[in-house]
Amino acid sequence: MNKNLLNIVILAAGKGTRMHSSKPKVLHNLAGKPLLQHVLNCAKQLSPEKIIVVYGYGGEIVPDAFEHETISWVEQAEQLGTGHAVQQAAPLLDKDAKVLILLGDVPLVNISSCKALLSKTEQLGLLTVKKQNPSGYGRIVRDASNKVTAIVEQKDANDVQLKINEVNSGIIAANTSHLSAWLQQLNNNNAQKEFYLTDIVAMAVNDGFEVSTEITDDEAAVAGVNSKPDLATLEREFQQRQALKLMQAGVTLFDPLRIDVRGDLEVGHDVEIDVGCIFEGKVVLANGVKIGAYCVIKDSNLGVGTTVAPFTHMEQVVIADDCRIGPFARLRPGTTLNTDTHIGNFVELKNSQVDVGSKINHLSYVGDTSIGKSVNIGAGTITCNYDGANKFRTQIGDNVFIGSDTQLIAPVTIGDGATIAAGSTITKDAPADRLTISRGRQITIEGWKRPQKVKK
Numbered sequence: 001m002n003k004n005l006l007n008i009v010i011l012a013a014g015k016g017t018r019m020h021s022s023k024p025k026v027l028h029n030l031a032g033k034p035l036l037q038h039v040l041n042c043a044k045q046l047s048p049e050k051i052i053v054v055y056g057y058g059g060e061i062v063p064d065a066f067e068h069e070t071i072s073w074v075e076q077a078e079q080l081g082t083g084h085a086v087q088q089a090a091p092l093l094d095k096d097a098k099v100l101i102l103l104g105d106v107p108l109v110n111i112s113s114c115k116a117l118l119s120k121t122e123q124l125g126l127l128t129v130k131k132q133n134p135s136g137y138g139r140i141v142r143d144a145s146n147k148v149t150a151i152v153e154q155k156d157a158n159d160v161q162l163k164i165n166e167v168n169s170g171i172i173a174a175n176t177s178h179l180s181a182w183l184q185q186l187n188n189n190n191a192q193k194e195f196y197l198t199d200i201v202a203m204a205v206n207d208g209f210e211v212s213t214e215i216t217d218d219e220a221a222v223a224g225v226n227s228k229p230d231l232a233t234l235e236r237e238f239q240q241r242q243a244l245k246l247m248q249a250g251v252t253l254f255d256p257l258r259i260d261v262r263g264d265l266e267v268g269h270d271v272e273i274d275v276g277c278i279f280e281g282k283v284v285l286a287n288g289v290k291i292g293a294y295c296v297i298k299d300s301n302l303g304v305g306t307t308v309a310p311f312t313h314m315e316q317v318v319i320a321d322d323c324r325i326g327p328f329a330r331l332r333p334g335t336t337l338n339t340d341t342h343i344g345n346f347v348e349l350k351n352s353q354v355d356v357g358s359k360i361n362h363l364s365y366v367g368d369t370s371i372g373k374s375v376n377i378g379a380g381t382i383t384c385n386y387d388g389a390n391k392f393r394t395q396i397g398d399n400v401f402i403g404s405d406t407q408l409i410a411p412v413t414i415g416d417g418a419t420i421a422a423g424s425t426i427t428k429d430a431p432a433d434r435l436t437i438s439r440g441r442q443i444t445i446e447g448w449k450r451p452q453k454v455k456k
């Protein structure tokens, strides 16, 4: 056996009946990523020669969801058991490799446990765990000298075996040549009429080999997802682990039980995060960033000292240093804010660039717009960027003052230093350094009376 040649097989063909879902189990999300993606991420970190995924229920939906990954896919058209699943992968295994078998529904699988298991394994090795409640799992049967003799599945176990609390995690390492031979001897003479992978343990013992075990005490790392409650339990476990890592990196979490990170959150020093925030995709928070309660931040980059007040949403946004955002702001894709900009409540920005020191503090929609330096956009300003068919840009120069309740009908350009009077509808370019006003002149009608109700 070539000690350095590693093949990984991931079993992902099952339906997951107890999920009560038409979606294959391994496509359900944990922390924003499919279960199978978590297992793949672990597998990739072990630098295998190849990763083989056995799929079945749901057909091509599963491979289609992982087009971006380099995977050898093997179909198990009928799910006849874990042993039958590995049989499907056997022809693709490198002859002298070590094989690590992972389960697609065990998402928090731990890299160091896998490494420890692999380094111990000669012909066959098992990752086991001692559980308070072993119910449902295959039991590890050992002899008087503590050597493993077999795995007995719950449904096939006798009363004595049912009391064993060391169980099979399902994660198994073996060398290819022996594994292939054992797989050929499997039968389905058992309570579930399935071809059990776990039967290879007794075969190995019968062939005179000692089965090595790596025992972990991390129950979550070997826990399988069989139902929505299982999924929710592991989601919380995963979130708490991430929260701990963030705090260890110096982040102040106002409550580590109330944060959800569904992706990668990169943080600087002295970052503070209030309760109820959700971070999705890749988010970078530089030194001193403060995030208020209940913000949803996706694929965005926030510069040093920027503060975000509660209930702010942002996606694909780049924000420079010392900005003040929210509360209740919505920053949509393509928005970039330069240093010291202020975006206030009920302001929506989309595909817009705001330069140094500019402010949009209240109730505005700004889309497809470039705003210069030190601009003040008054309350209720709307860039009318869409004519029902096409989108157009608005250009606003430096030092512009836009009065409240202004509509800027794009395409339109407002020159540097221009002032737009409140309540204007601007349809033509406004020149630099001048006051532009477009509204009916105020008049008072003498002798006018409010209508009265007619008495019947």
Ligand code: UD1
Residues within 6 Å of the ligand: 011, 012, 013, 014, 015, 054, 076, 078, 079, 080, 081, 082, 083, 084, 085, 103, 104, 105, 106, 136, 137, 138, 139, 151, 153, 167, 168, 169, 170, 195, 196, 197, 198, 224
């Ligand atoms: C299996 C183990 C059990 C272990 C437990 C750990 C066997 C016989 N039993 O039991 O010892 O304690 O995992 O969670 O191996 N799968 C396929 N094709 C199939 C059947 C299953 O790909 O025909 C996949 C499933 O999608 C799943 C994994 O294998 O990802 C485990 O299958 P499951 O039916 O959940 O096995 P358990 O009964 O939990």
Ligand code: CA
Residues within 6 Å of the ligand: 105, 224, 225, 226
């Ligand atoms: Ca299972």
